[in-house]
Amino acid sequence: MLGTIRQKAVAARSLSSQVLENDLMRLRSVASVMRHYSAGTKEMTVRDALNSALDEEMAADPSVFVMGEEVGEYQGAYKITKGLLDKYGPERVVDTPITEAGFAGIGVGSAYHGLRPVVEFMTFNFSMQAIDHIINSAAKSNYMSAGQINVPIVFRGPNGPAAGVGAQHSQCYGAWYGSVPGLKVLVPYSSEDARGLLKAAIRDPDPVVFLENELLYGESFPVSAEALNSSFCLPIGKAKIEREGKDITITAFSKMAAEILEKDGISAEVINLRSIRPLDRATINASVRKTNRLVTVEEGFPQHGIGAEICASVVEDSFGYLDAPVERIAGADVPTPYAANLERMAFPQIEDIVRAARRVCYRKSSIAASA
Amino acid sequence: MSSATFSATTAGPHLPLYTTRARSHDQNPMFDPLKKSASFLGSSTKLSFNSTTTTKLTRANSVARSPIVAVSEVKEKKSKPISNLLITKEEGLDLYEDMILGRAFEDMCAQMYYRGKMFGFVHLYNGQEAVSTGFIRLLKKEDSVVSTYRDHVHSLSKGVPARAVMSELFGKTTGCCRGQGGSMHMFSKEHNVLGGFAFIGEGIPVATGAAFSSKYRREVLGKADCDHVTCAFFGDGTANNGQFFECLNMAALWKLPIVFVVENNLWAIGMSHLRATSDPEIWKKGPAFGMPGVHVDGMDVLKVREVAKEAIDRARRGEGPTLVECETYRFRGHSLADPDELRDPAEKAHYAARDPISALKKYMFENNLASEAELKAIEKKIDEVVEDAVEFADESPHPDRSQLLENVFADPRGFGIGPDGRYRCEDPKFTQGTAHV
Numbered sequence: 037m038l039g040t041i042r043q044k045a046v047a048a049r050s051l052s053s054q055v056l057e058n059d060l061m062r063l064r065s066v067a068s069v070m071r072h073y074s075a076g077t078k079e080m081t082v083r084d085a086l087n088s089a090l091d092e093e094m095a096a097d098p099s100v101f102v103m104g105e106e107v108g109e110y111q112g113a114y115k116i117t118k119g120l121l122d123k124y125g126p127e128r129v130v131d132t133p134i135t136e137a138g139f140a141g142i143g144v145g146s147a148y149h150g151l152r153p154v155v156e157f158m159t160f161n162f163s164m165q166a167i168d169h170i171i172n173s174a175a176k177s178n179y180m181s182a183g184q185i186n187v188p189i190v191f192r193g194p195n196g197p198a199a200g201v202g203a204q205h206s207q208c209y210g211a212w213y214g215s216v217p218g219l220k221v222l223v224p225y226s227s228e229d230a231r232g233l234l235k236a237a238i239r240d241p242d243p244v245v246f247l248e249n250e251l252l253y254g255e256s257f258p259v260s261a262e263a264l265n266s267s268f269c270l271p272i273g274k275a276k277i278e279r280e281g282k283d284i285t286i287t288a289f290s291k292m293a294a295e296i297l298e299k300d301g302i303s304a305e306v307i308n309l310r311s312i313r314p315l316d317r318a319t320i321n322a323s324v325r326k327t328n329r330l331v332t333v334e335e336g337f338p339q340h341g342i343g344a345e346i347c348a349s350v351v352e353d354s355f356g357y358l359d360a361p362v363e364r365i366a367g368a369d370v371p372t373p374y375a376a377n378l379e380r381m382a383f384p385q386i387e388d389i390v391r392a393a394r395r396v397c398y399r400k401s402s403i404a405a406s407a
Numbered sequence: 408m409s410s411a412t413f414s415a416t417t418a419g420p421h422l423p424l425y426t427t428r429a430r431s432h433d434q435n436p437m438f439d440p441l442k443k444s445a446s447f448l449g450s451s452t453k454l455s456f457n458s459t460t461t462t463k464l465t466r467a468n469s470v471a472r473s474p475i476v477a478v479s480e481v482k483e484k485k486s487k488p489i490s491n492l493l494i495t496k497e498e499g500l501d502l503y504e505d506m507i508l509g510r511a512f513e514d515m516c517a518q519m520y521y522r523g524k525m526f527g528f529v530h531l532y533n534g535q536e537a538v539s540t541g542f543i544r545l546l547k548k549e550d551s552v553v554s555t556y557r558d559h560v561h562s563l564s565k566g567v568p569a570r571a572v573m574s575e576l577f578g579k580t581t582g583c584c585r586g587q588g589g590s591m592h593m594f595s596k597e598h599n600v601l602g603g604f605a606f607i608g609e610g611i612p613v614a615t616g617a618a619f620s621s622k623y624r625r626e627v628l629g630k631a632d633c634d635h636v637t638c639a640f641f642g643d644g645t646a647n648n649g650q651f652f653e654c655l656n657m658a659a660l661w662k663l664p665i666v667f668v669v670e671n672n673l674w675a676i677g678m679s680h681l682r683a684t685s686d687p688e689i690w691k692k693g694p695a696f697g698m699p700g701v702h703v704d705g706m707d708v709l710k711v712r713e714v715a716k717e718a719i720d721r722a723r724r725g726e727g728p729t730l731v732e733c734e735t736y737r738f739r740g741h742s743l744a745d746p747d748e749l750r751d752p753a754e755k756a757h758y759a760a761r762d763p764i765s766a767l768k769k770y771m772f773e774n775n776l777a778s779e780a781e782l783k784a785i786e787k788k789i790d791e792v793v794e795d796a797v798e799f800a801d802e803s804p805h806p807d808r809s810q811l812l813e814n815v816f817a818d819p820r821g822f823g824i825g826p827d828g829r830y831r832c833e834d835p836k837f838t839q840g841t842a843h844v
Binding site: 098099101127128132133135137138139140141142143144145146147148149150151168169172173177178179180181182183184185186188217218220240241242271272273274311313314315316317318319321353 | 816820
């Protein structure tokens with residue numbers, strides 16, 4: 037987190053906005069405060085966090101196994117499963133042929149008999165080939181069997197855009213899986229999120245879709261001693277308030293949270309969702325009741341997206357508290373282009389969030405002006 | 408990796424079947440050029456052991472065993488010694504009872520459906536009983552069965568009580584899935600019936616996973632005697648589906664203890680197998696993936712049983728999967744909503760004459776395995792079982808309103824945190840909700 041703020045502070049200097057000048061002052065003071073804390077804490081990349089979580093869970097429970105393309109000898113397409121083959125052997129770290137539907141179904145079938153598979157999709161785009169199993173034979177089975185057969189499976193992999201990988205490798209599946217009853221959908225941001233949520237997912241008796249982000253794998257975050265403990269788990273369904281604020285609420289998840297922290301002329305309360313299903317409506321609404329404004333941020337397509345769900349939820353639960361309509365920031369409603377400048381425009385950037393935050397705040401003053 | 412192929416011998420009068428079937432398309436089905444005689448369809452040919460493709464016999468096949476005898480050949484050999492019979496009296500009665508149960512149950516389903524007690528999609532198994540009985544009666548309780556939407560009889564053969572299945576079909580809370588699954592989603596953890604899937608081909612990877620778990624338990628979890636076998640049942644239409652091939656590959660690759668049972672009833676709703684498949688001989692797909700592919704007459708329970716024994720034992724010994732193609736026929740339409748107009752009446756008549764239940768009955772009489780009275784007693788008993796099942800289902804209560812939100816998760820905290828900050832499932836009034844959750 038510290039590294040990110042420092043980088044963003046440098047970037048912010050190039051944006052000529054009076055709001056951001058305040059940002060900078062605030063950021064520098066925040067950064068200096070954080071420097072004190074960081075002396076005692078360990079830093080860990082998200083990749084190592086995921087790897088260590090898998091390692092510990094596999095050591096603790098022999099029925100946990102990993103299955104997917106390149107998870108074994110290649111050490112993982114993104115090196116998340118590095119070292120696991122050597123440690124646990126090919127029966128527990130299973131390299132599969134290119135058969136998403138087949139091996140996702142095999143994972144589900146073995147989970148029916150009480151094993152705990154962690155099925156890796158090289159990216160969640162490929163999960164579309166297996167979506168029948170994620171939804172029909174995993175998510176719905178506990179219900180269809182009236183509780184006889186639960187499915188303790190985890191489907192994990194990178195989700196959403198990477199960099200220049202084109203339209204078929206860049207979609208965000210949070211909204212798709214988030215709408216399915218019987219699934220739990222998690223979206224870790226920091227290393228602590230990654231560790232805690234993956235452990236919780238593996239221990240969970242229900243199917244979990246675990247959406248990571250490729251660009252975050254290499255990012256380092258401080259982790260507390262508690263998070264390094266092998267029994268560390270984060271509760272599923274609880275969002276985290278990354279930063280407290282009083283003017284607006286910004287909900288975000290995964291990589292987007294990083295961008296948000298930097299924008300701060302307006303005192304924004306940033307909520308890291310951590311869990312798309314179940315959505316922590318309580319935390320979101322409590323925050324909106326405090327700040328009275330909401331901006332939702334996501335990288336996925338706008339229609340029927342996560343922001344739409346949060347917006348509806350806030351309108352249902354906290355309509356009277358809103359001082360301005362909710363703003364949704366989402367990816368552009370286009371298949372992801374390849375050209376670097378177009379790709380940049382297709383996903384929310386800091387400027388978009390700043391603009392939205394301002395709109396949400398100015399609406400109040402513009403009404404007062406016309407009154 | 409073994410790649411033997413072996414075919415069951417079949418015999419019977421040749422009937423010009425494919426000329427009638429050919430009405431729906433202009434070309435003849437493609438034949439294996441090595442085969443001298445006509446199509447395997449209609450069990451009208453004698454396929455001998457080594458005549459077609461080159462075979463590598465497995466260790467099991469090279470052990471001498473009694474020849475598979477066609478049911479219709481029995482008539483000519485009245486004075487056979489007892490040791491040549493394929494079944495004992497107890498086994499025969501068990502097979503007979505199971506097939507009668509399947510038939511009577513499905514007939515009752517049709518009645519109940521037209522009376523409005525059963526609803527939605529109901530797919531009946533009439534005519535295919537030999538496959539379910541032939542395979543499943545050989546399985547242990549710990550072995551698993553994975554089926555399709557045509558799953559009532561598979562569940563019954565595996566031991567799920569008729570009452571539980573009937574209640575489930577009526578949508579009552581006493582059903583095997585508390586009324587939450589329905590006709591197409593029969594699950595029983597106790598009897599290891601792992602569904603009941605509506606999607607074609609969906610059960611195949613799930614079955615492969617169940618087989619995977621058996622191997623895993625033996626090799627990783629140290630349960631050295633775990634030799635549970637899984638049988639996956641699916642149709643001819645499914646044999647063209649991608650997931651099928653993915654699983655044939657992985658099952659053979661990892662030598663999983665699974666038997667892939669194709670119930671080739673020649674029709675996928677209204678799509679004839681011949682119109683849908685480039686090479687209609689499904690058993691051939693086995694060797695392409697490195698496992699034996701067997702074709703068997705699925706209207707003859709004894710033949711099915713012989714092949715099943717071999718395939719299941721193979722899997723149990725750890726030698727890997729087998730693909731068994733059972734040529735069978737469904738006497739009714741695809742589902743109770745299917746007017747069944749595309750199938751030729753002559754074809755239906757031909758298979759009706761080869762009813763597996765009558766065939767077994769005849770075999771048992773001819774070989775003095777049972778008397779008329781004993782079989783009648785079984786039929787009466789089954790009638791009572793089915794009547795009782797209907798009564799039970801009728802009198803059972805509908806699910807309570809609170810059941811709507813139950814069993815979505817094993818851990819109901821998955822419903823999330825409510826506005827009061829506590830997990831919603833902790834609120835005792837939570838399950839009173841309906842459409843708005």
